[in-house]
Amino acid sequence: MNRFVYVFLLxxxxxxISCKHVEVKERVADIPGHEWNKKSPAVVELDVTDTATYQLxxxxxxxxxxxxxxxxxxxxIKDTANRSLNSFRVNASLVTPSGNWxxxxxxxxxxxxxxxxxxxxxxxxxxxxxxxxxxxxxxxPYILNVGMGIEKTTPxx
Numbered sequence: 304m305n306r307f308v309y310v311f312l313l314x315x316x317x318x319x320i321s322c323k324h325v326e327v328k329e330r331v332a333d334i335p336g337h338e339w340n341k342k343s344p345a346v347v348e349l350d351v352t353d354t355a356t357y358q359l360x361x362x363x364x365x366x367x368x369x370x371x372x373x374x375x376x377x378x379x380i381k382d383t384a385n386r387s388l389n390s391f392r393v394n395a396s397l398v399t400p401s402g403n404w405x406x407x408x409x410x411x412x413x414x415x416x417x418x419x420x421x422x423x424x425x426x427x428x429x430x431x432x433x434x435x436x437x438x439x440x441x442x443x444p445y446i447l448n449v450g451m452g453i454e455k456t457t458p459x460x
Contacts, residue, residue, distance in 0.1 A: 329416075331362050331450030332434075338442035344435040345449035353455065354426045359419040360452035361395055361434075367411035369445040371438065372398040378451070379433040380423065388430075391421055392437065412447065422456060 332345040339345070351357070363374055374397060379390040395417045399405050406415035432451040436443050 328454075329360065329362055329450060329452030331364070331448040333448055334446045336442075337366070337447050338444050339436045339446040339449070340442040341436055344433045346431060346433050347450045348429055348431050349451065349453055350429050351425045351427055351453070354424075355455045356422050356424045357453040358422050358456050360454070361393055361415075361417045361419055362448070362450040362452055363395070363397070363406075363415045363417070363446070364448040365397075365413055365415075366445045366447065367413070369397075369413075372396065372402075374446075375437040376449075377435045377437055378419075379435075381431040381433060383429050383431075385431070389423055393417075393419060395419075416452060425453070 328349050328351075330347040330349055332347050334345065335343075359378075361376065361378070373394060375392070375394045377390065377392050380388045382388055395415070397405055397413070397415055404413045406413040408414070434449050434451065436446070436449075
């Protein structure tokens with residue numbers, strides 16, 4: 304029995320020591336009236352504490368009444384002086400191959416955290432992410448929140 308306890312403790316200690324801390328920062332902006340106007344981009348600011356390469360995530364929260372299976376946005380990354388550092392278009396699917404909503408849900412609200420195919424190198428600084436909807440509806444109804452998340456993929460340089 305003592306042998307079992309020692310093995311169990313060694314496995315637990317090894318598991319705790321080998322756990323890798325992944326820092327994810329994310330922030331969302333509220334969409335007034337749950338109708339996203341093309342002339343009113345969602346703007347979020349995130350502080351980067353380490354110079355590294357970061358994986359980007361688009362965060363979207365919508366209600367069940369949202370009628371599209373995707374969302375098309377433009378993401379602009381700006382520094383504190385409001386200079387544009389990068390800009391790209393995203394066409395993100397919000398459904399699974401079987402046609403169901405892909406995100407997690409509570410009642411009729413759906414949260415999507417969509418990994419983008421864009422990784423960017425960011426230096427220690429505060430960055431502004433400006434997200435503009437490019438869908439045909441203006442305003443785009445049933446969108447509650449939009450934002451960005453970043454996750455460090457490389458160690459500091």
